[in-house]
Amino acid sequence: MRKIFGILSVFLLPAVTFAQSYGYRMMNFGNGGSSNAFGCDSSMWFLPSLFVVPLVRIVVGIAVFIFWLMMLIDAIKHSPEKMKIVWVLVIIFTHVVGALIYYFVEKRPKHTAKVHAEK
Numbered sequence: 001m002r003k004i005f006g007i008l009s010v011f012l013l014p015a016v017t018f019a020q021s022y023g024y025r026m027m028n029f030g031n032g033g034s035s036n037a038f039g040c041d042s043s044m045w046f047l048p049s050l051f052v053v054p055l056v057r058i059v060v061g062i063a064v065f066i067f068w069l070m071m072l073i074d075a076i077k078h079s080p081e082k083m084k085i086v087w088v089l090v091i092i093f094t095h096v097v098g099a100l101i102y103y104f105v106e107k108r109p110k111h112t113a114k115v116h117a118e119k
Contacts, residue, residue, distance in 0.1 A: 064096055071099035
């Protein structure tokens with residue numbers, strides 16, 4: 001249910017904001033409206049957010065998915081046999097939280113141990 005509300009908020013919030021701003025501009029049209037020093041309508045500042053906010057959410061979502069997938073693949077390839085199924089289940093069922101736990105508990109200590117062994 002949260003995912004549905006999250007997805008809807010990405011698309012509905014800018015539309016509601018636009019509708020409110022449009023209505024406000026139409027009410028003040030006879031008064032000359034409001035404009036800044038450049039002669040642009042100052043209530044149009046939100047237009048870039050119609051595209052930027054969803055774009056940022058999409059980019060962050062893709063980055064989180066890639067991180068999750070990398071941790072899942074690393075757990076499948078490099079975990080000890082006894083813990084492999086546990087880590088895979090933790091990462092699959094807890095999503096990003098499980099991937100972060102795996103990263104800080106398993107992957108990062110292995111990486112730092114390799115770095116210290118090379119010195």
